[in-house]
Every structure is written in structure tokens, then in C-alpha cells.
Amino acid sequence: MKKKTLVPLIVFLLGICLVSFIVYKTDTHEREQRHITAQLNAATYGERIKNEITDGIEITNALGQILISENGEIHQFDTIAGNLMSDSIESVQLAPDGIVTDIYPTAGNEAGKIDLIHDKDRGKISCYARDNHTIITQGPFELKQGGYGIAVRNPVYLKDKNEQEYFWGFTIVILRVPDIFSDSIHALSDFGYEYRILKTETPWSDTYKVVYQSDGQINHPVSYAFTIGNENWKFEVTPKSGWRNNILIVVTSGIFLAIILFLSILTRVWLVAKENKNKFQILAHTDSLTGIYNRYGFDGLAEKMISKNPQTHFVAALLDIDDFKLINDIYGHSYGDRALKSLADSMKAFFPSNALLGRNGGDEFGILLPNCTFKEVAQQMQQFTKLPKTFSHMGKGQQFYISLGYAEYPTFASSYSQLMRCADAALYEIKLHGKNGCMAYREGLQSGVRKQLGFAFKDISEHLPGAFIIYRADRKDDELFYANNEFLHMSGYKDIDELFRLTKKSFRNLIREDEQQQIESSIWEQIDSGNENDYIHFHLRKADGTYLSVLDHGRIVYSQQHGRVFYVLFMDWEDMHIHYNKILKEKVKDKNVYIK
The missing domain is CATH 3.30.450.20 (PAS domain)
Known part of the structure; x- marks a missing residue:
């Protein structure tokens, strides 16, 4: 039985006993x-x-x-x-x-x-x-x-x-x-x-x-x-009325019962209010998605822990998910949330119970470990960084990676805020050196506000001078991951969901049926010969069933999340010929004038 029910019941029963005694x-x-x-x-x-x-x-x-x-x-x-x-x-x-x-x-x-x-x-x-x-x-x-x-x-x-x-x-x-x-x-x-x-x-x-x-x-x-x-x-x-004063007993019982009932209700209201206050305090300090502390809660508790134990050594770590925007863009924000929750769960399972864990916002997380130095936790941080991390997408586990930077108090920082700046500088250094790793802060690393590491993937893809898609490079089981608006406009699909539905998320289904085998063989022949790039001319199937002659410029790359993938740019074959023929004619004309 919950405390908010049991305590008022006990108050009521004790009150009944007290009332009975008073009435007696x-x-x-x-x-x-x-x-x-x-x-x-x-x-x-x-x-x-x-x-x-x-x-x-x-x-x-x-x-x-x-x-x-x-x-x-x-x-x-x-x-x-x-x-x-x-x-x-x-x-x-x-x-x-x-x-x-x-x-x-x-x-x-x-x-x-x-x-x-x-x-x-x-x-x-x-x-x-x-x-x-x-x-x-x-x-x-x-x-x-x-x-x-x-x-x-x-x-x-x-x-x-x-x-x-x-x-x-x-x-x-x-x-x-x-x-x-x-x-x-x-x-x-x-x-x-x-x-x-x-x-x-x-x-x-x-x-x-x-x-x-x-x-x-x-x-x-x-x-x-x-x-x-x-x-x-x-x-x-x-x-005549008997030895008992029944009116007095009824009035006394009624008054005291009303008081006891009021006290019981007041006790329950107080307990409920206290419970709600605790819940609100927890909610105010807790990240609703991951169940760990939010930025406000993490900062407050971390600063309090350090201020109460100024002579104790602490290690603070900052980490985030590599290419998190890509996960959101390819799979959607709901799957991005799954990745965040999976990372938080792995943190809770890996680090000891006295570790303070928090989500600072977006895909950035914080860890505070008491009573240790950066040298003592180096192997632990390396082990956690390399620990496989996945989220589920359509029944399959999709792997993702993290970058982590950490620093020690009071060796490199005299306050909590300075400690977090040092950890942030270490994280920035990892990002500059290829991500998917961890590093301890050392003298000479630039602390302060982290610089922008690049443009958002979606922003870049939508402003490329051409149609663009990404798909998994698999001979038998290719899978479309992404298409920018330029490609959707070129091929006549109203949105990416319609593209995925009509093509069954397969690049093969974008190729005219009589060309599929030849085009696929040509692509893999170029790749197998050692080229990272391929150039293919084929007829692209549009949403309405018609075909568009295109030039495909593809590059195969290795992704930590998906293995080998193709990044592909498309150009309208006829528009390209018209454009280049016009340029050629202009050059010939200019040359003739020069000869004269």
C-alpha cells in the first residue's frame, strides 16, 4: 500500500482510537x-x-x-x-x-x-x-x-x-x-x-x-x-434521559470525528503534495527521454558535489554521438531518440552507481566520476567508447559511434565550470581527429566555446547543384537511405516516403528493367577494378512510370553505421548534352573569328 494511502489510514485509525478514548x-x-x-x-x-x-x-x-x-x-x-x-x-x-x-x-x-x-x-x-x-x-x-x-x-x-x-x-x-x-x-x-x-x-x-x-x-x-x-x-x-448524555456523546463524537477526518484528508493532501513536489523536482532535474539528469539537474548536482568535497578528485566527461544529424536525416527523429536512449542505457549499465549521468541537450551527455583521476579512468573511458552501441530500425540493429573527452579536477581545473570547459576542449580535439574515440584533457588544448565542425548534412545535401541519393552498396540487397529534394523533383516523387514505397527502398528499382543487369554489372566492374568512382548512363524510372535519361556519378565510401554505401549525384543527360553542345559551338565560333 502506498505511503500516501497508508499514513492517512493510520492517522484515521489512531484518531478513531483517540476519539473513542475521549468519548469514553x-x-x-x-x-x-x-x-x-x-x-x-x-x-x-x-x-x-x-x-x-x-x-x-x-x-x-x-x-x-x-x-x-x-x-x-x-x-x-x-x-x-x-x-x-x-x-x-x-x-x-x-x-x-x-x-x-x-x-x-x-x-x-x-x-x-x-x-x-x-x-x-x-x-x-x-x-x-x-x-x-x-x-x-x-x-x-x-x-x-x-x-x-x-x-x-x-x-x-x-x-x-x-x-x-x-x-x-x-x-x-x-x-x-x-x-x-x-x-x-x-x-x-x-x-x-x-x-x-x-x-x-x-x-x-x-x-x-x-x-x-x-x-x-x-x-x-x-x-x-x-x-x-x-x-x-x-x-x-x-x-429520564438515562445516565448517558447521548446528545453530548453524539456532538463530541461528531466534532472529533470531523476533526480526525479533516486531519486524515489534510495528511493525504500533504503527502500527495509532497509526492507531487518530489515528482516535479525529479521532472525538473530529469531528462524525460533517457531517464537521467538533464542539464539543469546535472550541473546543479555536479557543482554541489565538488563544492562539498573540494579536496576530492573528480573526472568529468563530455560525449556525443558521431554524425547524429545523419541518423535523424536518414532514419527520422524517432530513431534518433532511440539512439539517445540506447546510449543513456549503456551509460547506466557501464558506469558505477555513484557516477553522475546527465544529458546536456541534443546528443551531448555528461559524466561525473568521484574519487578518481584521469589516469585511473583512462582504460574505462576507452572501453566505454569502443563498446558497441546500436538502436533498432525495422527489426535490425543499426550501429552508431561516440566521441568522448574528459578532464580531472583539481589537476586541470579549479572549478566545476572550468572542468567542463576542459572536457569540452578534449571532446573537440577528438572531433578534429576523426571522431569515434576518447581523449583526456592536456595542457595546450583550446578550451572555451566549441567551434562549428561543419555544416548540417541536410543543409549541404539540399543545396548541392544536383540530385543526390545515398544507398547501401550491396550486390544483392541494396537499400535506399536518403534522397534530397532536387532528386525528388527530378524524378517526380512528392516526398521521400513515396520514393521508398514505390521503389521498395531499392536503387535497382530506379533503373529501367531492361537495363538493370547491365547497369549493376557496370557499377561493380568499375568498383572491383579499384575505382572509388563510377560513371553510368541509364534511364531513371520516374514516379509516373516514365523514364529520364541521366548520368550517374557514384562514389563508394565506408560508413561506421552502415558499412559500404554509395553517394550518388545525378544529371539530366539531355540537358547536359544541350549545355555542353552550346558551349562547344560558342568555342568553335570564337575560334573561327580568331582565325579570320
């Missing part, structure tokens, strides 16, 4: 805070509920004090009870010997006059209160008037004449549920809590019974416990 810590903290807040509310309002129930119990205590002070008698009970009543109290009762005899208000409560001690549902707990001198609460139970109530029974004890304590009976208050603690539960509901009030079913039991609860679901509540008499009560609360 936020959620844990929020739950702890909610638990603390809920516990405080449970304790606060649980204590209020206890006090509200205790206020009801105080009514039974007040009645008990009156009974004790009045020796078991309460006069004007209805008046006293009426003054003690509140909205949360259903009724006030007296039960001498455990039998309810007085109830306020009387209307609607007649059924409440029962024997508590012997009642099936109330007897056991009433006897427990009597025998243990403790207040008991019982309920909730359904009231005949509607709603629910809790009975508070407070045992009252008097003393006889002998100061012996005896059970008088119960003072009783029936509390309305949930009116008795409505303020507390309304406040909790407004604060967003579900709640539940529980008490033990009996003083001797550990089983809790719900006294009152809200309508919502209560999950994992916090509780506040309190005791009334010998009975245990619990007040439980839980947030």
Missing part, C-alpha cells in the same frame, strides 16, 4: 457527574419526604401528649383534629385498646371503625407496634374516597395508680399518597428525574414494597435510605 472519558465523567447530582437530589428530596411523613407522625404525637395529659381523655376531638388537618391528611383517628372509635372527619370514614388488634390484615403489625413501643406505617392501600393512603399508627402508653405503664391504644393519621410528598416529587419531575418511593412491607421484613413511583422506566437508580420507627424506606431516582 467524557461519557464516564458525565455519568459520574449525573450519579453525583442524582445522589444529591435523592438525599435532598428523600430527606424532605421523610420530613413530610414525619410531619404527619407529629400529629399522632400531639394527640398522644393530650391523652397523656388528660389521662386518656380527649375532649372536643373534632375541633382538635380539625385544627391539625391539612390537604395531605385523609383523616385523624383514635383507637383505644386498638379499636378505632373516633374519626375526623366522620363523613365517609365510618368503615374505618375496626378492631386493629384482631383484624386479619392489620392485627399482626398493630400488635408489633404495641409490643415494641414503636410507630408503624402501613400501606399504601386504596381509599374508599379515591386515591391511596398510608396509615401511621402511634402506640400511646399511660400509667396507672401504681405508676405501671399500660397500653392505652393508638393515635392514627391516614396520609394521602402522593399528596404528602407532592412538593418533592413535582420538583424532581421538573428536574428531569424518574423516581420511586419504597418501604419494607413490615418492620420485621426485608422485602420492599413500592409506595409511589413515576410513570417512566427506572434503570440503575441511585437511592437514599431512611428509617421511620422500625421501618426502612428508600427513595430511588434516575434521570
Whole structure:
């Protein structure tokens, strides 16, 4: 997986882990805070509920004090009870010997006059209160008037004449549920809590019974416990929205995920930009055709290497392809590019990995070898120069040659620029001495701007005073390489491609069929006799199938690229005769005048 994909993915995954940790810590903290807040509310309002129930119990205590002070008698009970009543109290009762005899208000409560001690549902707990001198609460139970109530029974004890304590009976208050603690539960509901009030079913039991609860679901509540008499009560609360703050979690997760996603995208953009910057830097310093450094890259790195290591010996070489323009003119620029690429590939394969290689432009290349002298690399340079170099043309390998000049720093140069001038002078010297060789710079060679070594081949051929072609000198397999515009014009071909197509690139197909064997024999007879030149008169086949009488002046030469080749000039036979006959007549005329 590419770095620009892997790194953002790692950033994203690490970000997810970080977000998960942050969300977990936020959620844990929020739950702890909610638990603390809920516990405080449970304790606060649980204590209020206890006090509200205790206020009801105080009514039974007040009645008990009156009974004790009045020796078991309460006069004007209805008046006293009426003054003690509140909205949360259903009724006030007296039960001498455990039998309810007085109830306020009387209307609607007649059924409440029962024997508590012997009642099936109330007897056991009433006897427990009597025998243990403790207040008991019982309920909730359904009231005949509607709603629910809790009975508070407070045992009252008097003393006889002998100061012996005896059970008088119960003072009783029936509390309305949930009116008795409505303020507390309304406040909790407004604060967003579900709640539940529980008490033990009996003083001797550990089983809790719900006294009152809200309508919502209560999950994992916090509780506040309190005791009334010998009975245990619990007040439980839980947030309506749960212990988790889902909105906070979603918002926190969303914000941090967006940040992580943004950072991941930013990381990828940065990596892509960095990669593109590196690519652009490479492209800016690299020759696209050969894959080695271009002039800008080669010069920059070479100068940097020398400046960083001024005491190190370096050898710089400049080389180019011999007669490169001829390759382009004969085969075309695409094959010239093949030759350039082939040369660069051979450089990369031949020289060590620490060698700096570059294409300076056109067919000129540069090499910089560190930690060596010109004497140490002499054999290496000679070997590389003579190494066969070819490019493919129509399935065949076409050979080409190079010239190379090299110089040493700091022996002959004090700077990189001077070093390259010395190498250039050595290369120029090789060109002057026949090309296809290598030479080390020595004192006395002219450095500086290289002189023009000659005219461009195409420029010369197009301005020759006549038609001109080049073809391979092979008895059985001749091949046309080149024809100038003068020849194309003379023979009626619109361009060289049409010439190659109609003649199948063979010189033989330019000769009239009945003359082919005779003309070829004459050419090779002249060559075999030791002449470099041949002169042939024959009929040249034109593009339209007609023939033109021409004089062929050919010269056979040896080419490093193609072996033996013919360079041939053509002259129109009839035009030549007309021209020379005219000159002859003029000379005869001038002579006659002179005789006279």
C-alpha cells in the first residue's frame, strides 16, 4: 500500500482510537457527574419526604401528649383534629385498646371503625407496634374516597395508680399518597428525574414494597435510605434521559470525528503534495527521454558535489554521438531518440552507481566520476567508447559511434565550470581527429566555446547543384537511405516516403528493367577494378512510370553505421548534352573569328 494511502489510514485509525478514548472519558465523567447530582437530589428530596411523613407522625404525637395529659381523655376531638388537618391528611383517628372509635372527619370514614388488634390484615403489625413501643406505617392501600393512603399508627402508653405503664391504644393519621410528598416529587419531575418511593412491607421484613413511583422506566437508580420507627424506606431516582448524555456523546463524537477526518484528508493532501513536489523536482532535474539528469539537474548536482568535497578528485566527461544529424536525416527523429536512449542505457549499465549521468541537450551527455583521476579512468573511458552501441530500425540493429573527452579536477581545473570547459576542449580535439574515440584533457588544448565542425548534412545535401541519393552498396540487397529534394523533383516523387514505397527502398528499382543487369554489372566492374568512382548512363524510372535519361556519378565510401554505401549525384543527360553542345559551338565560333 502506498505511503500516501497508508499514513492517512493510520492517522484515521489512531484518531478513531483517540476519539473513542475521549468519548469514553467524557461519557464516564458525565455519568459520574449525573450519579453525583442524582445522589444529591435523592438525599435532598428523600430527606424532605421523610420530613413530610414525619410531619404527619407529629400529629399522632400531639394527640398522644393530650391523652397523656388528660389521662386518656380527649375532649372536643373534632375541633382538635380539625385544627391539625391539612390537604395531605385523609383523616385523624383514635383507637383505644386498638379499636378505632373516633374519626375526623366522620363523613365517609365510618368503615374505618375496626378492631386493629384482631383484624386479619392489620392485627399482626398493630400488635408489633404495641409490643415494641414503636410507630408503624402501613400501606399504601386504596381509599374508599379515591386515591391511596398510608396509615401511621402511634402506640400511646399511660400509667396507672401504681405508676405501671399500660397500653392505652393508638393515635392514627391516614396520609394521602402522593399528596404528602407532592412538593418533592413535582420538583424532581421538573428536574428531569424518574423516581420511586419504597418501604419494607413490615418492620420485621426485608422485602420492599413500592409506595409511589413515576410513570417512566427506572434503570440503575441511585437511592437514599431512611428509617421511620422500625421501618426502612428508600427513595430511588434516575434521570429520564438515562445516565448517558447521548446528545453530548453524539456532538463530541461528531466534532472529533470531523476533526480526525479533516486531519486524515489534510495528511493525504500533504503527502500527495509532497509526492507531487518530489515528482516535479525529479521532472525538473530529469531528462524525460533517457531517464537521467538533464542539464539543469546535472550541473546543479555536479557543482554541489565538488563544492562539498573540494579536496576530492573528480573526472568529468563530455560525449556525443558521431554524425547524429545523419541518423535523424536518414532514419527520422524517432530513431534518433532511440539512439539517445540506447546510449543513456549503456551509460547506466557501464558506469558505477555513484557516477553522475546527465544529458546536456541534443546528443551531448555528461559524466561525473568521484574519487578518481584521469589516469585511473583512462582504460574505462576507452572501453566505454569502443563498446558497441546500436538502436533498432525495422527489426535490425543499426550501429552508431561516440566521441568522448574528459578532464580531472583539481589537476586541470579549479572549478566545476572550468572542468567542463576542459572536457569540452578534449571532446573537440577528438572531433578534429576523426571522431569515434576518447581523449583526456592536456595542457595546450583550446578550451572555451566549441567551434562549428561543419555544416548540417541536410543543409549541404539540399543545396548541392544536383540530385543526390545515398544507398547501401550491396550486390544483392541494396537499400535506399536518403534522397534530397532536387532528386525528388527530378524524378517526380512528392516526398521521400513515396520514393521508398514505390521503389521498395531499392536503387535497382530506379533503373529501367531492361537495363538493370547491365547497369549493376557496370557499377561493380568499375568498383572491383579499384575505382572509388563510377560513371553510368541509364534511364531513371520516374514516379509516373516514365523514364529520364541521366548520368550517374557514384562514389563508394565506408560508413561506421552502415558499412559500404554509395553517394550518388545525378544529371539530366539531355540537358547536359544541350549545355555542353552550346558551349562547344560558342568555342568553335570564337575560334573561327580568331582565325579570320
